[in-house]
Amino acid sequence: MQAIMKPQVIIIGRPNVGKSTLFNRLVGKKLALVDDQPGVTRDRRMGDAELAGMSFTVVDTAGWEDEDPDTLPGRMRMQTEVSLEGADAAMFVIDARAGITPLDEEIARWLREQEVPVVLVANKAEGKAGEAGLYESYSLGLGEPIGVSAEHGEGIADLFGALWPIIGAKSEAAEAAAEFAASEDDDETLGPLKLAIVGRPNAGKSTLINQLLGEDRLLTGPEAGITRDSIAIDWNWTDPKTGENREIRLIDTAGMRKKARVVEKLEKLSVADARRAVDFAEVVVLLLDATQGLEHQDLKIADLVLQEGRALMVAINKWDIAEDASALFNGIRAALDDGLAQVRGLPLIAVSAKTGKGLDQMLGAAFELRESWSKRVPTAALNRWFDDALEANPPPAPKGKRIKLRYITQAGTRPPRFVVFGTRLDMLPKSYERYLVNGIRSKLGFEAVPVRVVLKSPKNPFETKD
Incomplete structure (x- = not known):
């Protein structure tokens, strides 16, 4: 059975009518940032939605503003217009309490010219305050409005009734195809590479990300801090070495500044969202600016990624305009090895988002990094290494008391976690723990990934202390 994509429903409307609140309601979690000020959403954000068993992809878009295309709001509007291409339905959201505005009328005129079916959603329609706007919305010429309260979950069943005739059949076909594919595929695979891009x-x-996709999928510009939400995009990459088609989920995040500089409430929400994106990623690319080099904030971001147990790599962007490139690269390499001693030798790649230089190399290294991060060492091979490590450098005997390390096992992957069993482990110096961690990384193929080692003593109530 051929794979069938879920139907795609786009949420469109002017700023601050509750589009992101409706998006969060449909996906069942707070994926999109929500705030009282208009213009919080700037890039398209996709999520898996379900209404009474009907599954579809819902897309949150930037607020539609009547601005020059060269301005940031104008570019946001262009992103919204492009999002309608290939959509199965559009939900045009208005604010029932505010009533119909000239901008609502302009959007309605544009939607009537499109071929995509439109469901008119009057948000904030709860109570008497929304009644007038609900009735007034008939004048937009888009049929009967669906009165909802995205914040309180009212009217969602009516929304299902309006969407079902448009996307119900495609939703059922996609679900049947997915169930068939799952029954046919018994192989355990790692799935799409979850790759987050972080940085200042x-x-x-x-x-x-736009260069990778070959389209202006995300808003860009000279203004710092354009990205606010963490945006996930599913994409297929063709490996130039093997010709293999590989699935990637790209995650763009908000820039992470020094905490002291993050004073605006909205930016605090954005940075917190970026931190959550790191949690969901498998491999994280820390993107540096070649014109600024490596700064202390970059090391703090890298340390955060490693603390979360994610696989980390560093890419130096704007390489096409870098000055004294060789000295810059070697300087960053040395600073990383010094500042991130726990993962010496992590991948460092020079790239140019503008020209595409080094991006295939970056993606190839990311897949290799995930393999190391997901690797499991057979117990026999692990303990052979362990015995050799103990023989080459026996544990110390503080105060004449011998520390016995008996065996090691791998407790988990992603990140790799190991448990060492023995006695008097509370007396084992931290330097010897580092010796074991470094040995695991260098001898067992975990060179550039964070490794966790836990020491565990047997709990024997009859054991006497020497």
Whole structure:
């Protein structure tokens, strides 16, 4: 059975009518940032939605503004217009309490000229305050409005009734195809590579993703901090070495500045959203700006990624305009090895989001990094290494008391976690723990990924202390 995509429903409307609140209601979690000020959403954000068993992809878009295309609001509007291409339905959201505005009328005229079916959604329609706007919305010429309260979950069943005739059949077909594919595929695979791009503001994260996709999918510009939400995009990459088609989920994040500089409430929400994106990623690319080099904030971001147990790599962007490139690369390499001693030798790649240089190399390294991050070492091979490590450098005997390390096992992957069993482990110096971690990384193929080692002593109530 051929794969069938879920139907796609686009949410459109002027700023601050509750589009992102409706998006969060439909996907069942707070994926999109929500705030009282208009213009919070700037890039398209996709999520898996379900209404009474009907599954579809819902797309949150930037607020429609009547601005020059060269301005940031104008570019946001162009993104919204492009999002309608290939959609199965559009939900045009108005604010029932505010009533119909000239901008609502302009959007309605544009939607009537499109071929995509439109469901008119009157949000904030709860109570008497929304009644007038609900009735007034008939004048937009888009049929009967669906009165909802996205914040309180009212009217969602009516929304299902309006969408079902448009996308119900395609939703059922996609679900049947997915169930068939799942029954046919018994192989355990890692699935799409979840790749997050992080870094300081204006490092070129969104430009890099646009270059990978070959389209202006994300808003970019000279203004720092354009990206606010963490945006996930599913994409297929063709490996130039093997010709293999590989699935990737790209995650663009908001720029992460020093905490002292993050004073605006909205930016605090954006940075927190970026931190959550790191949690969901498998491999994280820390993007540096070649014109600014490696700064202390970059090391703090890298340390955050490693603390979360994600696989980390570093890409130096804007390489096409870098000065004294060789000295810059070697300087960053040395600073990383010094500042991130726990993962010496992590991948460092020079790229240009503008020209595409080094991007295939970056993606190839990301897949290799995930393999190391997901690797499991057979117990026999692990303990052979362990015995050799103990023989080469036996544990110390503080105060004449011998520390016994008996065996090691791998407790988990992603990140790799190991448990060492023995006695008197509370007396084992931290330097010896580092010796074991470094040995695991260098000898067992975990060179550039964070490794966790836990020491565990047997709990024997009859054991006497020496």
